[in-house]
Amino acid sequence: MNPNLEKKFSAFDETGEDVVRKNIASGVYAAKNLRYAELWLAVRERERSESSQAEQISIARSAKDAAWAAAEAARDAADAASTANKIAKTALVIAIISGIAAIFALVTP
Numbered sequence: 001m002n003p004n005l006e007k008k009f010s011a012f013d014e015t016g017e018d019v020v021r022k023n024i025a026s027g028v029y030a031a032k033n034l035r036y037a038e039l040w041l042a043v044r045e046r047e048r049s050e051s052s053q054a055e056q057i058s059i060a061r062s063a064k065d066a067a068w069a070a071a072e073a074a075r076d077a078a079d080a081a082s083t084a085n086k087i088a089k090t091a092l093v094i095a096i097i098s099g100i101a102a103i104f105a106l107v108t109p
Contacts, residue, residue: 008036009043017044 012020020037023029029037 005036008033009040012037012040017041 015023020041024034024037024041
């Protein structure tokens, strides 16, 4: 960047966006400084936009990671439920066999 532009941008940085915008609107800047001021505002806007995009990408990645974690937890829960169902079926079979054995024990002398 050329030194003159750096000085102008540094001055605009110290002044702040709101004041620079007001100065542009009220015609405070001469033609050359007006172009610098508008360029400085455009650079600030682009930086904000890039920052916002980076933040949105970061949020999207976090959401993706959370979705994967939720899917993994759901898969683990489904596996646990399947195991519990197998145990319950085995217990039911044992209970039925025990009931039949008890009936035979009562019926047979």
